[in-house]
Amino acid sequence: MYQQQQQQQPLPDEDLAYTVLSDLKRVVREYATAATESTCPTVRQMFTNLLNSTLKMQGDLFQAMQSQNMYSTASPALRQELDKQIKEYSQTQQKTSQWLQQRLGGSQQGFGSFAPYQHQSHQQHQSNQHQPYYS
Amino acid sequence: MLQPITAKELEYIADSLSNEDLLMKQNALLAASASNQALRQIGQQMLHTHQQHYQTLMQSFQQHQSMAPTQPQH
Numbered sequence: 001m002y003q004q005q006q007q008q009q010p011l012p013d014e015d016l017a018y019t020v021l022s023d024l025k026r027v028v029r030e031y032a033t034a035a036t037e038s039t040c041p042t043v044r045q046m047f048t049n050l051l052n053s054t055l056k057m058q059g060d061l062f063q064a065m066q067s068q069n070m071y072s073t074a075s076p077a078l079r080q081e082l083d084k085q086i087k088e089y090s091q092t093q094q095k096t097s098q099w100l101q102q103r104l105g106g107s108q109q110g111f112g113s114f115a116p117y118q119h120q121s122h123q124q125h126q127s128n129q130h131q132p133y134y135s
Numbered sequence: 136m137l138q139p140i141t142a143k144e145l146e147y148i149a150d151s152l153s154n155e156d157l158l159m160k161q162n163a164l165l166a167a168s169a170s171n172q173a174l175r176q177i178g179q180q181m182l183h184t185h186q187q188h189y190q191t192l193m194q195s196f197q198q199h200q201s202m203a204p205t206q207p208q209h
Binding site for chain 1: 136137138139140141147150154158161165168169173177178180188192198199
């Protein structure tokens with residue numbers, strides 16, 4: 001049975017599907033580049049539509065391959081790695097939040113959406129040190 | 136609003152036509168020769184979508200044809 005398929009097929013199913021998948025990924029990138037470099041709004045809109053359509057096909061094909069067990073997904077990230085990144089980027093967010101307050105003075109209320117992720121009370125205390133004297 | 140097409144846009148559209156042409160052929164193979172039914176079906180659908188993409192790109196050439204200058208402009 002398998003032998004018979006091998007003779008009829010130009011490539012095994014997995015290879016054929018993978019070839020299409022990788023070309024779809026490449027074309028998604030090219031449409032994104034083309035959209036960002038377009039001058040004419042009509043041309044930009046066309047590339048944006050083609051990008052979305054191609055991205056959807058890539059997603060559908062990936063799902064189909066995964067459900068046929070043709071695609072081994074990368075192993076899950078470890079909890080400690082995730083914890084480490086959360087810690088690091090919470091600090092980055094806190095520093096940037098303070099930097100923004102220094103730059104923008106009293107108008108920082110508008111940046112409430114960029115509130116640090118955790119250590120809320122700690123952040124409050126720290127940011128007080130950097131409040132402009134007139135606020 | 137339609138503007139004359141730039142040389143860069145022309146290149147991107149031409150490259151995109153080559154890409155769509157290749158994907159049509161690859162999907163025709165998938166639709167015709169995959170042993171898996173689900174893959175044959177998705178290949179058929181994608182073939183159709185790439186044909187539409189090709190038409191869209193060709194139309195954008197035609198839309199801009201009349202506005203394109205015949206002399207180099209600086």
